[in-house]
Amino acid sequence: MEEKVRAHAVVSGRVQGVFFRMETKRAAGKYGVYGWVKNRSDGTVEAVFEGDQKAVDSVLQWCQNGPPFAKVKDVQTQWEDYTGEFKGFEILY
Numbered sequence: 001m002e003e004k005v006r007a008h009a010v011v012s013g014r015v016q017g018v019f020f021r022m023e024t025k026r027a028a029g030k031y032g033v034y035g036w037v038k039n040r041s042d043g044t045v046e047a048v049f050e051g052d053q054k055a056v057d058s059v060l061q062w063c064q065n066g067p068p069f070a071k072v073k074d075v076q077t078q079w080e081d082y083t084g085e086f087k088g089f090e091i092l093y
Helices: 020-031 053-063
Strands: 004-014 034-039 045-052 071-080 089-091
Touching (some): 020 045, 045 053, 053 071
Parallel strands (some): 034 089
Antiparallel strands (some): 004 045
């Protein structure tokens, strides 16, 4: 059984108005990762990902590029304690 992890990420660059949240939700679903994603007022996108280490790594790797019209400058990731609190992946507003 693979270790469960939690990553808290903030993605900067041109990441709003390019379907970043919707595509992040799709990527999370593809890898079986739970958590949430939301736009922040400073123009960044913030997300929490929980799941197997390999799956969370895959979603974080996806975030390095994002959807086609995004221009990602940076993905800052903090590793936190896994909680298992999520039942799915949602877009927060």
